Amino acid sequence: MLQEVSARLRKDLIRGLGKHSHHKAPVKMLPTFVRATPDGTEKGDFLALDLGGTNFRVLHVRLEEAQKVLKMGSQICTIPQAMMVGKGEQLKGQTLPLGFTFSFPCEQLEIDKSILIHWTKGFKCSEVEGKDVVQLLKEAIHRKRDCHIGSVAMVNDTVGTMMSCGYIDQSCEIGMIIGTGTNACYMEEMKNVKRIEGEDGRMCINTEWGGFGDDRSLADILTEIITHLSRSCDHFEKMISGMYLGEIVRLVLVKMTKDKLLFKGQISKALGTPGQFETKFISEIEDGLENAMKILTELGLVWDPVDASVVHLVCDTISSRSAHLCAAALATLVNRIRNNRKLDHLETTVGVDGTVYRKHPTSKLQKAMRLLAPQCNITFFVSEDSSGKGAAITAAVAQRLKKSCSTMCTKASE
Structure with a gap:
């Protein structure tokens, strides 16, 4: 199923890059x-x-x-x-x-x-x-x-992340954010960016992949809860990003409690209130059942050890889906870069930032990447202070290219 998701995104990337198709593409593929x-x-x-x-x-x-x-x-x-x-x-x-x-x-x-x-x-x-x-x-x-x-x-912040990491590791050609929201950018061949004139070299493309699925292309994997939260926009982002994961878990727990499967059917005031199950609770509960018991008590719930185990399973399931869907999207980008360059094997680095990536176990994402992009060896570089430093480094690169172009023009005129 993840391979199918990746294939659908691959088609949307091409639509977003097209001269006449980008206006209606859910994945905007914005030239930077x-x-x-x-x-x-x-x-x-x-x-x-x-x-x-x-x-x-x-x-x-x-x-x-x-x-x-x-x-x-x-x-x-x-x-x-x-x-x-x-x-x-x-x-x-x-x-x-x-x-x-x-x-x-x-x-x-x-x-x-x-x-x-x-x-x-x-x-x-x-x-x-x-x-x-x-x-x-x-x-x-x-x-x-x-x-x-x-x-x-x-x-934007994805480009800043890529450039900040790329200053230290020159093989970094992808920037990814998994935090309050999610997005990614990557270096695309200019000949494929049909909406911009020019055939030579490469350009960083801001995918805006959070809108993936807004044309109903992911309808078969959207749950009732995601559809309720999405209200026809940013479906993909809502299954991955920190702004929504906690609320998804809360709604799952509320439904299970109403069905008499948890907490003796009793919903506490906190559990019944939107936003009260914070996304950070998911990673804390994933760390161990003791944390689950503490958080359930703080939420005013009457629980037993089975309840705590079920809540742990729910958090692990929602977190795993986030990691796997993110891997499917990222695999689309690395496989595209490899195919663009006609390489049998690609070595590349992904600059990454965001609290969800930092706080949640990353092993699920990395394991899924090995399955979905077996011909790519991917290193993850966690960015530090990327938004600020990345902008400055982008200015520095632009200055370097301008000087290089000026020098070449001078030599040509001579």
Whole structure:
């Protein structure tokens, strides 16, 4: 079944890359205009802005020889609720980035030109949707008068993860997030990116694979609970990501209790309340039955050892499904890279970030990958502080490519 899921995603990747088919594709396959991964020679000082949730961070990053990354300084600012729903001009008035991590759905036109499709995560700033957020950022910085920046390289968190890991390990060509949400990016051959002119080289593609299945292509594996939570969008993400796993377990436990299979048929107030079974409980319960007993008591449930064992099984089942579906999607990407390059065997690294990956057992994901991509040897590189450093490194790579192009043009003119 996982092989079938992977095959369906493979078809959707092609649809998303197509010149005329991408508009209706559930997997958006957005070009990022990042044309290369780091080669380890990037050096210098860079600023970065990370805006993707209730906080934003400004970092000073120094890249040194021997692929050493130093975070020279950073400032974390909480975004007030009034600013999150106020005017966009108010939101962007205090930053000085060269690398800009902006984790909202955008249609990227160049590495420094990106149109916000719509806000998510509680943001509702007016006069931003449909506009170039990089230009708005530059205008805001210009209004500071005493501030000066060079070029701006805009990325999302998956690209930042890939670039951050890629600076240390040059075989990293995939970035994956398994946290509150899930997404991935990878290096695609330009000749296959039909919506962008050009045949040479490669470009990083932001898959936005969370929308996989929104066209009913996964209808045969969607459960009643997933359908209830999804409400016709982001089906794949809801089966994998941390924002939903805890609620899925809670709804399963509620149904089993109503069917008199758990807790003597008695639903406590906490268990009956949406959001009260936190996703972190799943990994804690997977660690042992003692944790399960403690959490069930905290939820006000009357339980016996059999109840605790069943809850452990439910958590393990939901966690395993998340890992296996993620493996099916990731296998699609690594197999595509191998086939694109006509290789018998692929050695590659996946840069990965996100609390679900960090907190849950990863052995299930890795075991499934060995079955689904047997001709690929995959190393997982857990990223540290990728959103900020990755944006700075992306700016550094863009600067390197620009200098290289300038040098080649000069030699050609001579």
